Amino acid sequence: METQAGRVAVPSVRDKVSAEEWAMRVDLAACYRIVAHYGWDDLVFTHFSARVPGGGHHFLINPYGLLFEEVTASSLVKVDLKGEKVMESPFAVNPAGFVIHSAIHAARDDAHCVMHVHTSAGVAVSCQKEGLRPISQQSIFVLSSLGYHDYEGVALNEAEKPRLTADFGGNTFLILRNHGLLIAGPSVADAFLAMFVLQRACEIQVMAQSGGGTLIPIPQPILDGARAQSAEVTRGLGGALAWPGILRKLDRLDPSYRT
Numbered sequence: 432m433e434t435q436a437g438r439v440a441v442p443s444v445r446d447k448v449s450a451e452e453w454a455m456r457v458d459l460a461a462c463y464r465i466v467a468h469y470g471w472d473d474l475v476f477t478h479f480s481a482r483v484p485g486g487g488h489h490f491l492i493n494p495y496g497l498l499f500e501e502v503t504a505s506s507l508v509k510v511d512l513k514g515e516k517v518m519e520s521p522f523a524v525n526p527a528g529f530v531i532h533s534a535i536h537a538a539r540d541d542a543h544c545v546m547h548v549h550t551s552a553g554v555a556v557s558c559q560k561e562g563l564r565p566i567s568q569q570s571i572f573v574l575s576s577l578g579y580h581d582y583e584g585v586a587l588n589e590a591e592k593p594r595l596t597a598d599f600g601g602n603t604f605l606i607l608r609n610h611g612l613l614i615a616g617p618s619v620a621d622a623f624l625a626m627f628v629l630q631r632a633c634e635i636q637v638m639a640q641s642g643g644g645t646l647i648p649i650p651q652p653i654l655d656g657a658r659a660q661s662a663e664v665t666r667g668l669g670g671a672l673a674w675p676g677i678l679r680k681l682d683r684l685d686p687s688y689r690t
Contacts, residue, residue, distance in 0.1 A: 439497060441506040443690060444518070451484035456504035458619040458674075459491050459544070460688040464681050465623065466548065467499035471630060473549040474498070477611070478528035481619055482536060482543045488512050490536055492529065494522030503690045512537055526587060534592035535599065535615055542615040544622035552633040553612040562606055565649040566639060569632035571657040578602045582609040604629050620670030623677070 445453050459481045466472055466479075475496055483489040491507040493499070509518040514529040532545050556563055565574055580598040583591050599605045603625050605613040612629055616622030639646055681688060 438687070439501055439506065441503055441521075441690075444505045447518070449485065453504065455481050455484055455619070456491060456507050457689050459507060460502050460504045461678055461681055462544075462546070462619050462623050463493060463499040463502040464685070464688045465677055466626075468681075468684065469630075471548050471550045471626075472499040476525070477548050478525055478532065479544065479546045479619075479622070480529075480532040480536065481545075483509060488536075489517055490532065492524055492532065494520065495525045495528075496522065500685075503688055505690060528586075530586045530589065530592065531595065531613070534595050535613075537592075538596040538599075539601070539615060541601075541617055544614075544616045544619045546614040546616075546622045546626050547607075547611060548626065548630070549611040550630055550633070552637050553606075553630060554610065555637050556633040557606050557608050557610055557612070562608075563629075563632060564636055564646065565654055566646045567632055567635040567649075569628050569635060571649055571654050572660075573604050573629050573632050574654055575657040576603040578605045580605055580607050580613075582607065616670070618670060620674035622670070624670035624673055 444456075448456070459479060462479050463472075475498060478493055480490050480492040483491060489509055489511055491509055493502055494506045494508055497506060506520075506522065508516060508520045508522050508524055510524055510529065511517050512533050514524055514526070514533060516524075528547070531547060535542050535545050562579055563570055563573060563577065565571060578598050578600055580595055583594070599613070599615065603615060605615075607613055612626065612633070614622045614625045614629065616625055
């Protein structure tokens with residue numbers, strides 16, 4: 432692996448992939464960069480994946496060993512459902528990462544992007560028996576589509592896959608108990624927005640609990656209407672409402688994710 436001026440030198444693959452795949456690569460690389468910007472990364476651990484457009488079963492995932500702030504469109508590794516490379520790359524893939532991601536991608540055609548993080552607030556809430564509580568506006572959107580999966584150790588066991596997917600079901604959000612947070616979305620933009628809301632809900636819960644007072648639960652009728660309210664708030668655009676602004680932010684900070 433060569434470096435140039437403190438950067439990992441990765442040859443461009445733009446001319447070797449379709450325009451649709453390149454666009455997905457740029458979005459997924461941007462997702463890694465914005466997560467690093469918010470401080471949700473965990474050195475080189477955790478992972479986000481995206482289905483390569485075109486109807487096949489090929490996926491993009493981070494090169495194992497690169498910091499999230501170093502990920503670029505060209506450095507993303509293209510693999511099949513077995514985690515085997517289908518395009519030449521000098522990088523390896525996190526085996527635990529792909530056990531989780533391949534299970535969800537295989538089980539759900541709607542899961543075009545899967546995100547997994549180990550944030551402090553997310554892990555803290557995942558350790559609580561009650562899980563995420565209905566105490567904030569952010570939490571109501573999560574609770575309308577949330578599952579839980581009990582901890583089974585580091586995700587290296589293929590036998591865990593059916594239990595993971597059964598616990599996830601058709602939900603957008605999954606809290607991995609004693610472990611972290613997981614999102615499945617129809618696009619990178621949707622997955623990121625979902626993770627942003629879940630992470631913020633966890634942060635608020637931990638901060639509210641630290642105050643020591645009695646927490647005020649949100650009434651069930653409000654929780655029941657959250658899904659419709661979410662669509663109204665985003666004008667039906669979902670993550671696409673905020674994603675262009677995120678890309679502009681990254682372009683101001685460091686546009687090298689596009690290479």
